[in-house]
Amino acid sequence: MSKFQFPKSITSRPVYGTLAPRPGKAHLMIADAEGAEALLELAERDTDLMAKSHIIYIPKETGDTYVEKLRAVGPAQLYVGPSFEAATQRIRHVLGEAHMGLQVYLSGTEGLMGQAMNEATTAGIPHTAIQTEHRGSVARRMQCVHCKGITEDVMTDPFVCSHCGLNLFVRDHYSRRLAAFQGVCIDAEDPGNVPDPVELYK
Numbered sequence: 001m002s003k004f005q006f007p008k009s010i011t012s013r014p015v016y017g018t019l020a021p022r023p024g025k026a027h028l029m030i031a032d033a034e035g036a037e038a039l040l041e042l043a044e045r046d047t048d049l050m051a052k053s054h055i056i057y058i059p060k061e062t063g064d065t066y067v068e069k070l071r072a073v074g075p076a077q078l079y080v081g082p083s084f085e086a087a088t089q090r091i092r093h094v095l096g097e098a099h100m101g102l103q104v105y106l107s108g109t110e111g112l113m114g115q116a117m118n119e120a121t122t123a124g125i126p127h128t129a130i131q132t133e134h135r136g137s138v139a140r141r142m143q144c145v146h147c148k149g150i151t152e153d154v155m156t157d158p159f160v161c162s163h164c165g166l167n168l169f170v171r172d173h174y175s176r177r178l179a180a181f182q183g184v185c186i187d188a189e190d191p192g193n194v195p196d197p198v199e200l201y202k
Contacts, residue, residue, distance in 0.1 A: 002034035002037060002135045002136045003134070003135060004134060004138055004201075006134070006138075006201075007201070009172040010172050010173065012172070012173055012174045012175075013172045013173075013174050014110070014113075014114070014132070014174060014176075016113070016132045016133055016134040017131060017132060017133060018038075018133050019038050019039075019041070019042050019105050019107060019131050019132075019133045020042075020045075020131065021042055021045055021046035021049050022103045022131075024052070024101050024102065024103040025052060025099070025101055026052055026053075026054070026098065026099065026101070026102050026103070027049060027052055027053040027054070027102070027103045027104075027105065028053070028054050028056070028094055028095070028098070028102060028103070028104045028105070028120075029042075029053055029054070029055045029056070029075075029104075029105040029106075029107075030055075030056045030057075030087075030091065030104070030105070030106050030107075030112070030116045031055070031056075031057050031058070031105075031106070031107040031108045031112070031135075032057070032058040032059070032060055032084070032108035032109055032112040032136075033058070033059065033060045033061070033064075033108055033109065033135070033136045033137065034066075034108065034135040034136030034137075035057075035106075035107035035108025035109070035112065035133075035135045035136060036057060036066035036069065036070055036107075036108075037066070037107075037135055038105075038107035038108075038133045038135050039055065039057075039070065039073075039105070039107060040066070040069055040070070040073065042105065043073040050073045050074050050075045050076070051074060051075075051076055052076060053075045053076055053077075054075065054076060054077040054079075054094055055070055055075045055077065055078045055079070056079045056081065056087050056090060056091060056094075057070055057078065057079065057080050057081070058080075058081050058082070058083060058084060058087060058108075058112065059080065067080055084111075084112060084115050084116075088119070091116065091119050092119060092123070095119060095120060095123035095125065096123060098123070098125070101129075102125065102129065103129055103131075104116075104120050104125055104129055104130045104131070105130075105131050105133075106120075106130065106131065106132045106133070107132070107133045107134075107135055108134075108135055108136055109134075109135075109136055109137050109139065110134065110138075110139075110140060110141065111139070111140070111141035111152060111153070111179070111180075113132050113134070114141060114174075114176070114179030114180065115141075115179045117130060117132070117176070117179065118176065118177070118179045121176075137153070137155075138155075138200055138201055139152075139153040139154060139155050139200075140153075140154045140155075140170065140180075140181050140200070141153075141154070141179060141180045141181065142154045142159070142168065142170065142180060142181050142182070142183045143175065143178055143180040143181070143182055143183065144161040144163060144164060144166060144168055144183050145182050145183065145184055146161075146164060146166055146184075146185060147161065147163050147164035147166070149161060149162065149163025149164060150163075150178075150180055151163070151183075154170065154183075154200075155199060155200055156170075156197035156198060156199055156200065157169065157170035157197065157198060157200055158170065158186045158194060158195065158197055159183070159197065161183065166185045167185065167186050167187050167194045168183030168184060168185060168186060169183060169184050169185070169186040170183060170200065171183065171184060
């Protein structure tokens, strides 16, 4: 099982639930990596759901074991892409063509769900029609508040900004607009005084 129980935090930090089948004529499912597990569990709970579903899946690894399993549950459409960026135009097209009542299911890493949530709400999908379930990696998508650069898949605190090289403290403050957590320079007042990095949640 690839579920993780996040500790309690500040109110801006997203809270994730468990995907559940909902009635609707159309369903958009976006997942990456182990997020496929949640979609497969949905298919088990409602065998009719997949025939009305468009799945956009980003494996993140070659030799992913979930692609064939997703295909086997019989979705109306299945797109497998190399990255969220590569899938963005397809996501925007599906959302742009959507009719009232579209149900959106997001599952996988926080980075994937945050970016997909941003696309859905920008397209006018109400929050009540969007479900999220975290699966897999706890790596974060971080924005440096100093240079505004985004570093993907951050697993340690502190970490080095991939754009400006500053040593950044991993904060729980989350920007829904950017779909990223915020990182602040940890040694601004005492340059070079940087603690050893530790793995997130350890």
